[in-house]
Amino acid sequence: MSISRADHAPALVGAATLLGLFALLELAIRAGLVDRYVVPPPSDVVASFARIVTEEDIPHRFAQTALEGLGAAVLIALVGIPAGLLLYRHMVLRVAVQSWVAALAAAPLVLAYPLFLVIFGRSAMTIVMMGFISGVAPVTLKTLEGLSATRRVLIDVGRSLKLTPAQQFRLVLLPAAVPTIFVGLRLGLVFALINIVGLEFLINFGGLGQLINELAERYDLAGTYAAIAFVVLVSVLFFLALERTERWLRPGR
Amino acid sequence: MSDPTVVPWPRPVSAARPESVLTVDDILVRFQTRDASVTAVDRMTFDVRHGEFISVIGPSGCGKSTLFNVIGGLITPTSGLVTVAGEPIRGPHPAIGMVFQEESTFPWRTVLDNVAFPLEVRGVSRRVRLEKARDVVAMVGLTGFEGHYPSELSGGMRQRVSIARTLASEPKILLMDEPFAALDEQTRLLLGDKVLQIQQTLKQTTLLITHSITEAVQLSDRVVVMSYRPGRLKRIVDIDLPHPRTSEIMTSDAFGHYVAEIWGDLRDEASRGMAEAEASRGART
Incomplete structure (x- = not known):
């Protein structure tokens, strides 16, 4: 009990x-x-949930923002983790570009959206790519940090057992770095979701960001805050999924 | 009927001396620092015989751990040769299993998966490797903890997992670098007993690097004494104490005699090391 x-x-x-x-x-x-x-009073916001779900096609918009987030998250992981590994393996490259990557992580990349609009058009691809670009740098840096912080003795255990470089990475370095990599993924996902919803709002294209824009212009304050609550829900779902994945990849903590 | 694990004492005089399984031949290790070249190990030569328990002892900073890394193949010596059964080693050798001073279990693996790790790397089937791992876990006295993660174990238990992991790979030579250094005195004594029991059961050739004189005398057939920096061979002491041994041997007069004898060799070296350390600290401040 x-x-x-x-x-x-x-x-x-x-x-x-x-x-x-x-x-x-x-x-x-x-x-x-x-x-x-x-x-608006929280009671009005709660009361508006049912209305915006039915009238504003929340399931479809929710799915669109979530899928854009998922697309960006997959790209961030697919590019950010190998990029971190590349910097870990090549000292010269690390010294040459690490500060640039850190600068990229801190830059207000959302301001570059016109460039992305020119390249990808007014489409979901622009939104996904903006999310990806804004979230990839923290994952790269945290992957590098996690791999570099792997305890020397664990690497020596692998060396003493004559692990191949691929085995050393898969069986020692990667599991040791998982907690730090996931810190990077959480940060990257936060940056990505902010940019995704922000860009939906800015270019008035699909998803919850566009709905927030529309409701705000209609001065439907309760509806606007209810839509924001759904954005929070997307974020919560991503974080829960990340937590589960981390626990699966790195048990015993 | 005699106990097969008991080695008769005094040992029967054999016409042939047990053959060397490991030879450390004229090992020299120099490191280049920013200002100078530092000799860590200077012309060390000794051999390890089949089934023998041998300890290398020396004051802090004498190059014991460097020697451990050279024998394990993790450091290439400046000159000299380490051979296993006559075969020169270049890099880690499958005949040598290493146990490190620092806690080295994989925190993301259970006890059983940690112990099975070397077999997994070799591609042994899951069923066979877990069966083998269970046997070794039982040997180190961790039955019932197979599913636990290292974070759920004490320091002594974690070090036993490391030893079990190394034993699971069935090395010809068990090479250990101060594996009990981070443990309290009582746990050290009990683990020493456990290691000795395993060594006597498996007739496991064992090379222990240590700075503890009592540990060296309690466990070893021979003790290699090293000088302070640069680490040179000072003397090899035969420990003529009966087998099987436990920590109870420490109450005997003979034990005290060996400890005093080795301390006599080490005292001047340790004093020199302490004086140099204090002088360099003084120079920095």
Whole structure:
């Protein structure tokens, strides 16, 4: 009983905190401390969920944003992890480009969207590529960091057993670096999702970002915040999937 | 009927000395630093005989771990040769199984998967390698912990997993670098007993690098004493104590005699090492 309670305690405390904050906000709005034309009461936002799901085609928009996020995430992992490995293996390349990659991670890449529009047109591909470009640098850097931080003795165990370079990577380096790589993937995914929703908003193309734009222009504040809640849901789903994948790839932590 | 694991003592005089399975021949290791060339190991020569337990002891910084890496094939010596059954080694050799000083289990693998790792690398089928791993896990006294991860084990248990992993590869020579250095005294004694028991059961040729005189005398047939930097061979001491041994041997007069004798060899070297370390610390500040 007590173990089960301890297991669920963080989730319960988290939910209670959120509900408490919403209750406080509701009270503040009803008491006139917060302008309801700037921030709608949480009860109005909850009430608008059903409306926007049916009237605004939420399932389709949700799927579109989620798929764009998934596409970007797959590209980020497929390019970012090998790029990190490449920098780990080649010292000269690492010294030459590491600071550029770090600069890329910190740059406001969303400002480059006109260039992507020219290259890929006003399409989902532009959005996916913007997400990919903004998220790939942290994954590359964190992969490099994770591989470089692998304890020397674990590498020596592999060497003493005459592992091939491929075995050394697959059986020692990669599992050792998984926790750090996943920190990079989380960061990359955050950057990617911000840029994906931001670009949907900016170019008014598909997904939840476009819906937020439309609802805001209609001054449907409750609907706008409800749509934002669905963006948060996309993010939560991605993070849960990442957590599961990490636990599967790297048990025993 | 006599116990097959008991080695008779005094040992019967044999016409032929047990053959050498490992020879360290005139090993010299020099490292180039920014300012100078440093000799870590200087012309070390000794051999390890079949079934023997031999320890290499020396003061901190004498090049013991460098020698460990040379014998394990992880460092190429500046000159000299290490041979296994007459075959010169260039790089890690399958006949030599290494146990490292630092904790070296893979945290993402269970005890059983850690121990089965060398067999997995060799392509042994899952059924066979897990069966073999279970046997070795039992040998090191970790039955019941097969499904645990290293984070769920104590330091001593983790080091036993490392030893079991090395034993699973059935090396001709077990090469260990201060495997108990990070453990408390009581755990060290108990693990020493365990290692000795395994060594006597398997007749496992074992080379232990250590800085503990009592550990060296408790476990070894011979002790190779090294000088302080550069690490040279100072003396090889035959430990004429009865087998099978346990940590109880430490209460005997003969044990105390060997410890005093080796300490006599090491005291001046250790003092020199301490003085040099203090001088270099003083120069830095």
